[in-house]
């Protein structure tokens with residue numbers, strides 16, 4: 100059996116990888132912001148591994164996120180999330196998509212700021228709602244008025260998400276267009292940052 104060759108990176112990706120050094124790229128933002136779909140494609144474009152913290156939590160708990168919320172409660176989910184993200188940040192450089200609540204935890208936020216470049220995918224309410232309503236896998240939205248919940252989360256969380264190193268507007272455009280916007284934002288942030 101032959102091992103597939105790693106993809107050839109374009110010039111922007113190569114320059115970005117060099118500037119990034121050992122840091123992770125950590126995507127933060129609300130449910131439906133596109134952290135997983137953009138993160139996967141960004142990782143592929145940069146030749147980096149991709150990991151989704153929610154999936155890592157599900158793997159270590161051997162339960163789905165809704166099951167964890169139901170059987171163990173949100174506080175235990177948050178404790179697991181804190182541990183899992185701390186572990187992922189100790190792995191070699193990768194693109195990490197975090198669950199929407201992760202960056203709200205002061206310890207997790209400090210760890211992310213230490214080991215990675217944080218990027219907030221900021222989206223407007225209608226965009227988020229269109230995306231999350233397609234799937235019923237978000238325990239926080241399983242109520243009579245998910246839109247009001249989302250509005251509350253925007254109010255409560257956006258000031259904290261704004262502490263991320265970089266902000267990119269998440270729009271309903273082709274995935275490749277979003278990935279290019281994220282790459283450009285990363286490039287310009289890294290060009291300003293001598294670290």
Ligand code: S3P
Pocket residue numbers: 128129130131134153164197198199200201236237238239
């Ligand atoms: C949550 C977001 C979810 C998941 C959990 C809680 C939140 O992740 O971690 O349902 O608090 O916003 P996504 O943002 O990937 O949907």
